[in-house]
Amino acid sequence: MTPRPASSREILIATIADLLTGVRTVAVGASSPIPAAGAMLLRARNEARGRERIRIAVLGSREHNFFTNGAFELFDCAAQGRIDAFFLGGGQIDGQANINLVGTGDYPRTEVRWPGSFGSAFLYYAVPRVILFREEHSRRVFVDKVDFVSAPGTSEGIVRTGGPYALLTGLALFDFDKERKRFRLRSVHRGATSAEVKANTGFDYDAPTSPPITVEPDAETLALLRGRVRQELAETYPQFAASLVVETEA
Amino acid sequence: MENLISLEALAAHVKDAASLAVPADRAGVAMAATAAIIAAGPKNLHLVCVPVSGVQADLLIGAGLVGSIETSAVTLGEAGGAPRFSAGVRAGAFRLMDATCPAILAGLTAGQKGVPFMPIRGIIGSDLMKARPDWRIIGNPFAPDDPIVVVPAIRPDFALFHAPEADRFGNVRIGRQAELAAMAYAAKATLVTVERIRETSLLADENSAAGVLPALYVTAIAEARNGAWPLGLWGEYLVDDAEVARYARMAKSPDGFAAYVEAFVRRPRAAA
Numbered sequence: 184m185t186p187r188p189a190s191s192r193e194i195l196i197a198t199i200a201d202l203l204t205g206v207r208t209v210a211v212g213a214s215s216p217i218p219a220a221g222a223m224l225l226r227a228r229n230e231a232r233g234r235e236r237i238r239i240a241v242l243g244s245r246e247h248n249f250f251t252n253g254a255f256e257l258f259d260c261a262a263q264g265r266i267d268a269f270f271l272g273g274g275q276i277d278g279q280a281n282i283n284l285v286g287t288g289d290y291p292r293t294e295v296r297w298p299g300s301f302g303s304a305f306l307y308y309a310v311p312r313v314i315l316f317r318e319e320h321s322r323r324v325f326v327d328k329v330d331f332v333s334a335p336g337t338s339e340g341i342v343r344t345g346g347p348y349a350l351l352t353g354l355a356l357f358d359f360d361k362e363r364k365r366f367r368l369r370s371v372h373r374g375a376t377s378a379e380v381k382a383n384t385g386f387d388y389d390a391p392t393s394p395p396i397t398v399e400p401d402a403e404t405l406a407l408l409r410g411r412v413r414q415e416l417a418e419t420y421p422q423f424a425a426s427l428v429v430e431t432e433a
Numbered sequence: 434m435e436n437l438i439s440l441e442a443l444a445a446h447v448k449d450a451a452s453l454a455v456p457a458d459r460a461g462v463a464m465a466a467t468a469a470i471i472a473a474g475p476k477n478l479h480l481v482c483v484p485v486s487g488v489q490a491d492l493l494i495g496a497g498l499v500g501s502i503e504t505s506a507v508t509l510g511e512a513g514g515a516p517r518f519s520a521g522v523r524a525g526a527f528r529l530m531d532a533t534c535p536a537i538l539a540g541l542t543a544g545q546k547g548v549p550f551m552p553i554r555g556i557i558g559s560d561l562m563k564a565r566p567d568w569r570i571i572g573n574p575f576a577p578d579d580p581i582v583v584v585p586a587i588r589p590d591f592a593l594f595h596a597p598e599a600d601r602f603g604n605v606r607i608g609r610q611a612e613l614a615a616m617a618y619a620a621k622a623t624l625v626t627v628e629r630i631r632e633t634s635l636l637a638d639e640n641s642a643a644g645v646l647p648a649l650y651v652t653a654i655a656e657a658r659n660g661a662w663p664l665g666l667w668g669e670y671l672v673d674d675a676e677v678a679r680y681a682r683m684a685k686s687p688d689g690f691a692a693y694v695e696a697f698v699r700r701p702r703a704a705a
Contacts, residue, residue, distance in 0.1 A: 214511065250609070251609045252609070253609060253611030253614075253615075254484060254611070255611055255612065255615070286522070294523065295519075296522040298508035299485065299507060300531060301534055302505065302533055304556045305534070305535045305554065305555040308554060334558075335558040338557065342581075343555075
């Protein structure tokens with residue numbers, strides 16, 4: 184029996200698992216169900232395939248978080264190069280991969296205020312493979328220049344071992360070229376077009392003439408995602424895990 | 434135990450212009466004590482969020498108690514943005530000291546060690562450096578061409594948090610929440626609320642002793658059942674999502690907030 188085709192969120196989760204290929208330890212910040220699911224999917228798939236073991240620290244989880252030194256441990260681990268991958272988002276992300284988690288308008292009395300920079304002004308510098316993830320793909324989010332730099336995409340003249348690796352949105356997947364400080368469109372998700380991506384992106388980026396469709400999860404990956412991963416996810420994100428079921432059954 | 438006092442007496446420690454370090458939502462937030470503090474109404478508090486806050490900071494801000502806030506974020510999590518924090522930012526209602534999580538932890542570490550500052554990687558090139566003139570960039574004294582940020586020590590007047598239990602000797606179980614210890618080490622005084630008081634010493638058993646904040650640091654303890662509500666408490670109970678969502682809705686308007694806070698402040702007294 185052929186499985187139901189992947190939903191748009193399942194494609195995002197499977198893409199994250201693919202982007203994490205080769206990492207040993209991945210951390211996931213608070214309120215990040217799709218990145219958490221992607222990390223859990225890679226762990227489950229590697230186990231099924233007899234590949235290397237993945238360690239995951241999901242902040243906010245009791246079961247899927249091995250830290251015992253409180254709020255310090257993620258940052259101390261990252262500082263020592265023990266975290267291979269992490270996820271950051273942003274109310275605004277610009278073409279140089281600068282991210283803004285603070286707000287729009289003139290700081291400090293920003294018209295729209297978001298929660299704040301969290302650990303970004305440290306982790307973006309320290310974690311080698313930072314995956315920028317933002318489901319909403321619009322000119323409101325992807326701007327030419329962010330109003331406030333919570334953390335810059337690149338740096339010169341300082342110790343910096345980490346930075347942007349890829350940008351994943353609800354429409355497309357981009358790679359980041361650290362030398363040129365530019366994104367390059369890698370693929371467009373099923374149902375979207377490169378013209379749609381262009382129209383909804385407020386910064387310039389490189390793109391192939393006809394970008395491929397984002398790789399979709401195979402049957403084995405989908406089965407893991409709909410089985411073990413959804414169960415694991417439900418501990419920290421019960422509502423999100425339930426919504427995944429509804430989506431695939433609809 | 435002479436430092437076991439009522440919630441109201443514990444709240445009365447926090448006077449005008451006091452600085453108060455509070456933990457993130459998951460680490461054990463003293464919400465019942467927050468209600469008692471709002472009832473007492475000290476003004477111009479300096480809030481240090483370790484390293485972020487949620488409904489606690491939003492309530493204190495909305496009630497007009499906060500003169501300045503150092504934080505890496507204020508958010509209600511799944512329930513959305515923090516409405517009174519956002520409105521206060523727009524209105525310039527308090528002095529805003531935007532930070533990043535490990536910088537606040539580094540400041541507390543300096544505080545606990547009694548040194549004036551702590552170096553920390555990253556941050557250079559972030560607009561946080563413009564927002565924080567008290568943070569500086571120095572040259573690594575041990576290596577050439579290595580600029581690094583230093584943040585000043587944080588020494589709050591009070592650390593305030595909620596924990597599952599204390600023993601009658603004043604020792605408090607903090608489990609894996611190591612930042613609670615850092616807050617207490619760095620603060621001049623520590624105020625703790627707990628679900629219950631136990632008769633036997635937490636330090637008597639090696640299995641529990643490692644996750645215990647010794648009484649040396651603890652100034653006062655008050656018993657408060659469900660003292661983190663509507664937030665959760667590790668190992669005890671989960672966050673009341675529906676209640677946080679209700680707060681998020683009501684706090685969107687000043688009138689809705691006023692109605693919420695009035696009922697919230699009355700609640701622990703009715704339960705006591």
